[in-house]
Amino acid sequence: VLSWDGTAYAGWQRQPGPPTVQSLLLRETRRLCGPDVRVVGASRTDAGVHALRQTVSVQTTSGLAPEVLLRALNASLPRDIRVIGACEAGTGFDARRCARGKRYAYLIDNGPVATPLLERYAWHIRRPLDIATMRDGLAALRGRHDFSAFRAAAGREAPPVCTVRALHVFPRKQRVIILVSADRYLHHMVRTIVGSAVDIGQGRRPAAWLGDVLRARDRTLAGMTAPARGLFLVRVVN
Amino acid sequence: VLSWDGTAYAGWQRQPGPPTVQSLLLRETRRLCGPDVRVVGASRTDAGVHALRQTVSVQTTSGLAPEVLLRALNASLPRDIRVIGACEAGTGFDARRCARGKRYAYLIDNGPVATPLLERYAWHIRRPLDIATMRDGLAALRGRHDFSAFRAAAGREAPPVCTVRALHVFPRKQRVIILVSADRYLHHMVRTIVGSAVDIGQGRRPAAWLGDVLRARDRTLAGMTAPARGLFLVRVVN
Numbered sequence A, B: 001v002l003s004w005d006g007t008a009y010a011g012w013q014r015q016p017g018p019p020t021v022q023s024l025l026l027r028e029t030r031r032l033c034g035p036d037v038r039v040v041g042a043s044r045t046d047a048g049v050h051a052l053r054q055t056v057s058v059q060t061t062s063g064l065a066p067e068v069l070l071r072a073l074n075a076s077l078p079r080d081i082r083v084i085g086a087c088e089a090g091t092g093f094d095a096r097r098c099a100r101g102k103r104y105a106y107l108i109d110n111g112p113v114a115t116p117l118l119e120r121y122a123w124h125i126r127r128p129l130d131i132a133t134m135r136d137g138l139a140a141l142r143g144r145h146d147f148s149a150f151r152a153a154a155g156r157e158a159p160p161v162c163t164v165r166a167l168h169v170f171p172r173k174q175r176v177i178i179l180v181s182a183d184r185y186l187h188h189m190v191r192t193i194v195g196s197a198v199d200i201g202q203g204r205r206p207a208a209w210l211g212d213v214l215r216a217r218d219r220t221l222a223g224m225t226a227p228a229r230g231l232f233l234v235r236v237v238n
Helices: A021-033 A066-076 A131-141 A189-201 A209-216 B021-033 B066-076 B131-141 B189-201 B209-216
Strands: A002-004 A038-041 A050-054 A056-059 A081-083 A101-109 A143-146 A161-172 A175-182 A231-237 B002-004 B038-041 B050-054 B056-059 B081-083 B101-109 B143-146 B161-172 B175-182 B231-237
Touching: A002 A021, A021 A038, A021 A056, A021 A066, A021 A081, A066 A081, A101 A189, A131 A161, A131 A189, A131 A209, A161 A189, A175 A189, A189 A209, A189 A231, B002 B021, B021 B038, B021 B056, B021 B066, B021 B081, B066 B081, B101 B189, B131 B161, B131 B189, B131 B209, B161 B189, B175 B189, B189 B209, B189 B231
Parallel strands: A050 A231, B050 B231
Antiparallel strands: A002 A050, A002 A081, A038 A056, A101 A175, A101 A231, A143 A161, A161 A175, B002 B050, B002 B081, B038 B056, B101 B175, B101 B231, B143 B161, B161 B175
């Protein structure tokens, strides 16, 4: 189980170019366990997104105990990436295939002036959001739907149908947290839902608009993609 | 009233060399109000220390309304420094002389593995701290005492006597917050108290040791100075 501050990383997924969490983890695991290592993450988070608990399966023929691997990795990984737990998994465990769902949280800093200590971890929205209206609008997204309207680019993932099990808005002083739990997600789905919810919360759109957007299945109708820095992978549900 | 993330700054106080919060604020205030500006902060926080609410008096002959100054400063200051409130003060108000006390909080990340999202904002102590013993030991510091044992260098401030009005330890899951409220502070006083409290919490010293150190008035007997990144100026009491 990994936790990281995503500010410095181009997301989870290994790719050429800027460092990603998977590429650093793979490099260090190979150094410790040899070249025949497979590293699979349950969630492919975007650049700049943070993770509280990402489940990762590491497949290796090395005999290193999980606790030893945890300590060795934490000694060599940068301090903004930490292995927070490690255990032996059953044969055939694969973090991605075994994930039954994921929970994400989005943090909005909703005071008149941005909080400097949340600069890396929240989206600052100056005008107070209308929480009740946001809740009304978001209710339409609960359940099993085609979420094409909330994905980054058409045709990148196969089926656009996801089941949103929970979708909550928690105001807390001058902060607002939006929690989403779903079986799977389309690219940028949480951030587009948040951007659209903010349109409602600021009165630019009525509450019923979110359901209309969902049914139209047209990305151009939804709101902006909220910035990555406010998004946290909370946990993977197995 | 200012709030900042201290990670990038050499503290509050203006000085030659690396940027400080006062020097940036003074530069921007002069740009807006002309050269005859005086900027005084209630607390002189150290390099790397954060502030939730620092009271600052700005003296100027410019007729700018406080709200206008707030917006203009926030437009030009770096995003890790924010003016979170501004109002007209009575003639002769001086943030330092008018401060009757200050509150500080120190955050300890006390889980087996450091939380990456607290990397900039907490001191990671791996072994669980014994909160009850820390509370016992810290009780000796409440009240009016000579705090020479907890200051950075002898003779730098005039009188070493301070009144500690409150000193609390709050555990919360795998985090520990130490709250201090005093009329004034010696250099590094909170961080040396925290370093010493951690010695007690880890069982390296008995609870009664903290009172002995206080009475001996000898800095070499106290614990280490806790890292600046865990310290927050919470507010100034006027």
